[in-house]
Amino acid sequence: xxxxxxxxxxxxxxxxxxxxxxxxxxxxxxxxxxxxxxxxxxxxxxxxxxxxxxxxxxxxxxxxxxxxxxxxxxxxxxxxxxxxxxxxxxxxxxxxxxxxxxxxxxxxxxxxxxxxxxxxxxxxxxxxxxxxxxxxxxxxxxxxxxxxxxxxxxxxxxxxxxxxxxxxxxxxxxxxxxxxxxxxxxxxxxxxxxxxxxxxxxxxxxxxxxxxxx
Amino acid sequence: xxxxxxxxxxxxxxxxxxxxxxxxxxxxxxxxxxxxxxxxxxxxxxxxxxxxxxxxxxxxxxxxxxxxxxxxxxxxxxxxxxxxxxxxxxxxxxxxxxxxxxxxxxxxxxxxxxxxxxxxxxxxxxxxxxxxxxxxxxxxxxxxxxxxxxxxxxxxxxxxxxxxxxxxxxxxxxxxxxxxxxxxxxxxxxxxxxxxxxxxxxxxxxxxxxxxxx
DNA sequence: TTAACACTGTGATTTTTTTCACAGCAGAGC
DNA sequence: GCTCTGCTGTGAAAAAAATCACAGTGTTAA
Ligand SMILES: NC(=O)c1ccc[n+]([C@@H]2O[C@H](COP(=O)([O-])OP(=O)(O)OC[C@H]3O[C@@H](n4cnc5c(N)ncnc54)[C@H](O)[C@@H]3O)[C@@H](O)[C@H]2O)c1
Ligand SMILES: NC(=O)c1ccc[n+]([C@@H]2O[C@H](COP(=O)([O-])OP(=O)(O)OC[C@H]3O[C@@H](n4cnc5c(N)ncnc54)[C@H](O)[C@@H]3O)[C@@H](O)[C@H]2O)c1
Numbered sequence: 001x002x003x004x005x006x007x008x009x010x011x012x013x014x015x016x017x018x019x020x021x022x023x024x025x026x027x028x029x030x031x032x033x034x035x036x037x038x039x040x041x042x043x044x045x046x047x048x049x050x051x052x053x054x055x056x057x058x059x060x061x062x063x064x065x066x067x068x069x070x071x072x073x074x075x076x077x078x079x080x081x082x083x084x085x086x087x088x089x090x091x092x093x094x095x096x097x098x099x100x101x102x103x104x105x106x107x108x109x110x111x112x113x114x115x116x117x118x119x120x121x122x123x124x125x126x127x128x129x130x131x132x133x134x135x136x137x138x139x140x141x142x143x144x145x146x147x148x149x150x151x152x153x154x155x156x157x158x159x160x161x162x163x164x165x166x167x168x169x170x171x172x173x174x175x176x177x178x179x180x181x182x183x184x185x186x187x188x189x190x191x192x193x194x195x196x197x198x199x200x201x202x203x204x205x206x207x208x209x210x211x212x213x214x
Numbered sequence: 215x216x217x218x219x220x221x222x223x224x225x226x227x228x229x230x231x232x233x234x235x236x237x238x239x240x241x242x243x244x245x246x247x248x249x250x251x252x253x254x255x256x257x258x259x260x261x262x263x264x265x266x267x268x269x270x271x272x273x274x275x276x277x278x279x280x281x282x283x284x285x286x287x288x289x290x291x292x293x294x295x296x297x298x299x300x301x302x303x304x305x306x307x308x309x310x311x312x313x314x315x316x317x318x319x320x321x322x323x324x325x326x327x328x329x330x331x332x333x334x335x336x337x338x339x340x341x342x343x344x345x346x347x348x349x350x351x352x353x354x355x356x357x358x359x360x361x362x363x364x365x366x367x368x369x370x371x372x373x374x375x376x377x378x379x380x381x382x383x384x385x386x387x388x389x390x391x392x393x394x395x396x397x398x399x400x401x402x403x404x405x406x407x408x409x410x411x412x413x414x415x416x417x418x419x420x421x422x423x424x425x426x427x428x
Numbered sequence: 429t430t431a432a433c434a435c436t437g438t439g440a441t442t443t444t445t446t447t448c449a450c451a452g453c454a455g456a457g458c
Numbered sequence: 459g460c461t462c463t464g465c466t467g468t469g470a471a472a473a474a475a476a477t478c479a480c481a482g483t484g485t486t487a488a
Pocket of ligand 2: 098099100101102304305306307308309310330331332333336349366367368369370372376391392393408409410
């Protein structure tokens with residue numbers, strides 16, 4: 001029961017950016033940072049930074065700005081870095097493989113606890129420390145491994161079935177790369193990431209002559 | 215000079231979704247669609263669909279809804295599918311490879327015209343019909359191939375240099391996967407796609423009990 | 429000790445985005 | 459041909475998000 005009023009996706013995204021930007025800092029060297037500087041590093045305005053930090057109840061000092069390590073800690077706690085997240089990845093194809101490599105030893109609070117595929121060639125192996133299983137065992141293994149998030153990188157037609165199985169396995173958050181609208185129970189959060197759409201957006205705005213982002 | 219008032223990123227994203235959703239339809243079978251139905255397929259509200267189509271000046275009929283093929287055509291034209299987009303991909307690593315495979319024979323209006331890497335092993339090859347060059351030739355080749363968009367999938371530290379070289383090569387739109395804030399001239403549109411941030415967002419909202427998306 | 433400064437925290441305001449709600453229309457049924 | 463239905467187009471309202479702008483404050487310098 002940390003947060004009171006529900007906080008928008010946009011704010012959460014920015015908080016995540018602030019935190020990872022701060023991670024690059026050597027806290028023994030840079031002890032504190034001004035909203036202006038953090039803003040510039042993240043491509044937002046200073047007022048926005050202050051407002052966002054205000055919504056999670058974090059305060060700085062007027063002369064020093066924000067204490068870097070305190071801020072890292074507070075934002076991290078807020079985003080739930082206290083409790084670990086266990087992710088199951090389904091679809092060890094091109095994209096799935098890239099993600100496996102990427103998250104293998106990345107954020108220690110987002111743990112890839114299992115991977116799944118339908119292709120015999122891909123299962124019963126260990127890739128970057130992550131064990132690969134057959135999708136037929138998805139629900140079962142997800143439960144056993146206590147996965148609470150799922151990443152879907154299977155062909156479009158398989159996405160819904162995979163989502164259903166993940167949910168049955170106890171997952172309550174999905175990142176879906178297939179351009180398909182998933183039907184899931186209300187308590188499950190779904191984020192769709194359609195790379196084609198993003199590219200079409202870039203194409204559109206790249207077309208305009210002098211139109212600045214945002 | 216097609217559109218008057220500048221249109222937001224959000225609207226463009228949704229238009230792209232509408233269009234790709236419509237692509238799945240057999241237009242000889244389904245000639246028209248209601249805002250309600252398109253909305254459901256795309257996970258938005260009917261009013262939103264109508265409003266979005268209104269902003270690009272597209273009209274339906276009160277009894278039939280929207281003519282599917284006309285809608286495809288109009289949205290496609292609006293998004294600039296008339297003129298081709300030529301993309302350069304830089305960084306043929308895990309993620310870059312996945313994108314290469316994906317876009318090789320995908321959207322015929324988004325053409326991957328060249329790929330680049332710094333690693334000797336990866337250059338002077340043709341992957342899925344896309345020729346791979348050394349980054350040292352980036353600006354030069356981008357010009358020659360008339361690339362107007364760039365996709366950046368290099369390690370974080372190299373992203374800025376790559377962006378600069380792409381812009382010099384005539385690119386005016388960038389999709390950047392590196393968690394780095396790029397500095398580019400004003401006329402260049404940059405979209406940052408930070409997958410870690412997206413996952414942290416999912417983690418946050420998956421944590422909340424009964425909180426619906428949006 | 430005081431003054432000047434540059435910052436934060438935040439109410440107020442503005443801008444943007446979404447939703448509401450309904451007039452008006454086109455076709456179906458009678 | 460009239461009525462009923464359920465849709466679109468859209469002003470108006472509401473909600474959400476971003477920005478402004480400034481009082482209050484710790485810090486430094488004189
Ligand atoms: N690769 C990309 O860059 C990219 C970009 C945008 C979107 N996507 C989307 O991501 C998804 C995957 O793309 P990809 O390029 O990695 O595809 P891919 O074909 O390389 O990989 C798909 C993997 O899923 C496995 N699979 C198939 N059916 C399955 C099932 N029922 N259960 C479990 N595994 C199953 C396949 O064996 C394969 O390993 C697609 O929906 C695609 O539209 C991919
Ligand atoms: N792989 C993922 O799933 C994933 C997820 C999120 C973000 N990212 C981001 O995407 C970027 C690439 O990730 P990746 O996993 O594909 O990395 P990778 O190491 O697999 O690939 C990077 C590629 O870039 C090449 N390269 C290095 N320096 C270069 C230069 N100066 N010019 C051109 N090419 C150069 C390397 O040779 C390599 O082929 C990183 O910024 C990473 O943070 C990747």
